[in-house]
Amino acid sequence: MILSVKGLEKSFGARRVLRGIDAEVSAGETIALVGPSGGGKSTFLRCLNGLDSFDAGAVQIAGLSLAPRAAPDAPALRPLRARVGMVFQGFFLFPNLTALENICLAPLHVRQEPLDVVEKRARSLLERVGLADRAGSRPAMLSGGQQQRVAIARALAMQPEVLLLDEPTSALDPEMRGEVLAVLRDLAGTCTMLVVTHEMGFARNVASRIWVFDEGKLVEDGPPAQVCDHPRSERARAFFHAQP
Amino acid sequence: MILILLALLASGGVARVRAQGELRWAGDLQGGEPYVFRDPRHPSKLVGFEVELARALVRELGVRERFVQNDWSSLVPSLERGDFDAIINGLEDTPALRGRILLSKPYFTFAEQLVVRRGSPRRTLAQLEGRRVGTLASSLAHSILRAHPRIEIILYGGQEEPYRDLQLGRTDAVLLDSVIAVRYGLTKPDLELADPDVARGAYVIGLRKGDGDLLDAVDAALSKLDAIGELKAIYARWHLPAPVVLAPAADEPPPARFDLAQVALFLRGACVTLVVSFLAMALAVPLGLALALARLYGGPVARFGAHAYVELWRGTPVLLQLYILYYGLAPLIHLPALSAAILGLGLNYGAYEAEVHRAALLAIPPGQGEAAAALGLSRWQALRLVLLPQALRTALPAMTNDLISLLKDSSLVSVITVVELTKQMTITAVDVRSWALPGALCAGLYFAISYPLARLAARLEERLGGPAELAAA
Numbered sequence: 001m002i003l004s005v006k007g008l009e010k011s012f013g014a015r016r017v018l019r020g021i022d023a024e025v026s027a028g029e030t031i032a033l034v035g036p037s038g039g040g041k042s043t044f045l046r047c048l049n050g051l052d053s054f055d056a057g058a059v060q061i062a063g064l065s066l067a068p069r070a071a072p073d074a075p076a077l078r079p080l081r082a083r084v085g086m087v088f089q090g091f092f093l094f095p096n097l098t099a100l101e102n103i104c105l106a107p108l109h110v111r112q113e114p115l116d117v118v119e120k121r122a123r124s125l126l127e128r129v130g131l132a133d134r135a136g137s138r139p140a141m142l143s144g145g146q147q148q149r150v151a152i153a154r155a156l157a158m159q160p161e162v163l164l165l166d167e168p169t170s171a172l173d174p175e176m177r178g179e180v181l182a183v184l185r186d187l188a189g190t191c192t193m194l195v196v197t198h199e200m201g202f203a204r205n206v207a208s209r210i211w212v213f214d215e216g217k218l219v220e221d222g223p224p225a226q227v228c229d230h231p232r233s234e235r236a237r238a239f240f241h242a243q244p
Numbered sequence: 245m246i247l248i249l250l251a252l253l254a255s256g257g258v259a260r261v262r263a264q265g266e267l268r269w270a271g272d273l274q275g276g277e278p279y280v281f282r283d284p285r286h287p288s289k290l291v292g293f294e295v296e297l298a299r300a301l302v303r304e305l306g307v308r309e310r311f312v313q314n315d316w317s318s319l320v321p322s323l324e325r326g327d328f329d330a331i332i333n334g335l336e337d338t339p340a341l342r343g344r345i346l347l348s349k350p351y352f353t354f355a356e357q358l359v360v361r362r363g364s365p366r367r368t369l370a371q372l373e374g375r376r377v378g379t380l381a382s383s384l385a386h387s388i389l390r391a392h393p394r395i396e397i398i399l400y401g402g403q404e405e406p407y408r409d410l411q412l413g414r415t416d417a418v419l420l421d422s423v424i425a426v427r428y429g430l431t432k433p434d435l436e437l438a439d440p441d442v443a444r445g446a447y448v449i450g451l452r453k454g455d456g457d458l459l460d461a462v463d464a465a466l467s468k469l470d471a472i473g474e475l476k477a478i479y480a481r482w483h484l485p486a487p488v489v490l491a492p493a494a495d496e497p498p499p500a501r502f503d504l505a506q507v508a509l510f511l512r513g514a515c516v517t518l519v520v521s522f523l524a525m526a527l528a529v530p531l532g533l534a535l536a537l538a539r540l541y542g543g544p545v546a547r548f549g550a551h552a553y554v555e556l557w558r559g560t561p562v563l564l565q566l567y568i569l570y571y572g573l574a575p576l577i578h579l580p581a582l583s584a585a586i587l588g589l590g591l592n593y594g595a596y597e598a599e600v601h602r603a604a605l606l607a608i609p610p611g612q613g614e615a616a617a618a619l620g621l622s623r624w625q626a627l628r629l630v631l632l633p634q635a636l637r638t639a640l641p642a643m644t645n646d647l648i649s650l651l652k653d654s655s656l657v658s659v660i661t662v663v664e665l666t667k668q669m670t671i672t673a674v675d676v677r678s679w680a681l682p683g684a685l686c687a688g689l690y691f692a693i694s695y696p697l698a699r700l701a702a703r704l705e706e707r708l709g710g711p712a713e714l715a716a717a
Contacts, residue, residue: 049618051614051617051618072614072617073617073623075622077617078620078622079620081617081618081619081620082620085618085619086615086618086619088611088614088615088618090609090611092609092611092612092614092615093615094612094615094616094629094630094634095634096630096633096634096637096708105619105621105629105630106619106620106621109621109625109629110619110620110621110625154619155618155619158619158620
């Protein structure tokens with residue numbers, strides 16, 4: 001198992017956002033995390049690389065374990081971050097650096113790889129996301145879809161074992177959404193991915209499993225056809241029924 | 245109403261003073277004992293030999309007196325502006341001054357006295373060539389010292405500081421009049437009189453040009469006060485040597501012209517301003533950055549320390565900080581004036597830079613820090629590679645603003661004897677009897693420094709991520 005979660009609990013003050021999550025993922029799987037807003041899926045994802053701490057439970061990811069209540073900037077989390085990549089809804093490219101520099105930054109400074117190796121890999125990643133000609137562009141000169149594709153390339157440059165994507169297309173218009181989803185479809189199978197998404201078409205066609213989160217619980221876990229067409233829980237049935 | 249005012253203006257000084265019912269006379273309380281100062285036991289009351297002189301004078305003129313506080317260095321322009329009728333505050337009779345305003349008969353004569361450290365081998369002005377000699381700016385002693393071009397003149401604003409710096413070895417001698425030397429210099433056991441009579445000078449009352457009739461009335465009153473022995477009695481009460489009312493010797497050089505030599509002095513002043521401002525900024529920026537980082541990312545102690553520093557340095561006047569650094573700490577650290585000026589301004593502006601950098605760091609979206617952390621960058625790497633470059637870009641306009649403001653605030657360092665552009669302007673203005681040309685040149689030089697700076701900063705802003713640079717990429 002590349003990811004194993006046991007009894008994960010988290011509260012924001014009095015509000016319990018994660019109420020005992022148990023889950024496992026094998027290498028190479030693509031998991032789509034769906035469900036109503038506020039169900040806990042984004043928080044769950046952020047707990048997997050320590051950006052949010054959790055109160056109780058255990059996480060084993062990419063061969064490393066995470067303890068409860070770790071500070072998000074604790075030095076102990078750095079090896080984990082090098083193996084677990086993250087893509088945000090808001091892209092968060094570094095505006096002071098070009099697309100190429102954004103991609104090269106972590107391999108150069110975290111893994112201390114030689115520049116020529118890093119740059120070669122960065123250029124091939126840019127090509128893979130269809131932006132080979134925009135290496136020298138600053139983020140402000142790129143469209144939202146292009147920025148998100150660079151952000152995916154930036155995460156992939158660390159050659160992560162697991163890639164976490166938190167609503168990667170929610171900030172984009174439909175056309176740009178298509179560009180990004182195409183990249184993710186192409187990526188599926190080559191790298192373990194957990195994608196929080198509202199794109200039910202993508203979840204159904206690309207994911208190996210769909211997880212439905214509701215009120216801090218994992219209420220459905222299964223292959224797309226089973227979860228979408230024959231959900232076991234009442235809540236999941238209502239959720240899928242509301243989808244267009 | 246206007247007619248009455250015009251009549252008053254046309255009718256000369258005596259009629260105006262009578263119409264006012266009072267003679268408004270000015271001095272600077274900072275001059276202290278024995279001129280005009282606050283009675284230490286009754287701080288609401290003014291005392292001093294000039295207060296008594298003014299009271300005797302107005303009795304003769306048949307009006308009341310009212311004291312007007314005015315900075316000593318700007319007494320003459322304030323008189324010309326019409327802020328008061330007379331200057332009675334150790335005003336020295338010099339040809340430069342005589343060409344500009346009306347001067348009464350001397351009411352007191354004194355000697356310029358050279359004071360040195362006890363046992364010092366250099367005891368005459370000739371022996372002091374190449375050394376540092378302190379005095380008050382724009383005083384008679386100042387113009388006497390200027391006749392010795394190889395003497396380095398250190399200028400002060402008050403009477404206590406020149407002797408304190410002499411004690412500390414920052415200067416080798418002080419040339420000032422006997423009234424000051426006796427009270428402020430020779431009371432210090434480690435100082436002694438080297439030359440008791442370098443030159444003679446006289447205190448006179450300054451009146452506005454056009455107040456000729458008032459001048460006559462004042463002169464007549466002074467003669468009478470002298471004849472009836474009242475002046476003598478006043479000076480005796482204040483333990484001043486007996487005065488002789490006499491015509492001052494006019495063997496001084498004629499007033500300076502605004503020539504190339506003056507322009508060269510201005511350029512030198514501008515260089516001092518530049519050096520002080522840029523070095524102070526070079527100190528303030530890293531200090532401010534360190535304080536900002538301590539406040540944002542430090543432990544409780546660092547956070548508290550940085551916060552306290554910012555509030556303390558921002559909350560007290562930079563003038564006071566300069567005084568403390570140069571005079572207050574002198575027994576502990578012996579800072580040369582220029583270093584104290586740079587350090588003082590740098591430490592003060594560091595507090596402002598701290599807030600600029602803190603605001604710039606806080607303005608960065610939190611996602612930037614999260615993205616850096618998610619890539620495995622350490623906190624320091626995230627700061628250096630991601631956050632600070634963005635903060636610098638945001639902070640640049642405010643930093644430019646601060647540098648330009650510092651350029652002008654650097655004029656404050658004249659209180660610790662550094663002669664920079666503004667101080668040079670006031671000295672020259674007194675020398676050449678005009679503020680217009682020196683003032684214009686001074687303003688022109690400040691602008692010539694600050695405007696290119698603002699342009700340069702604008703260019704830099706573009707380079708650090710403005711539209712031009714992005715299009716080029």
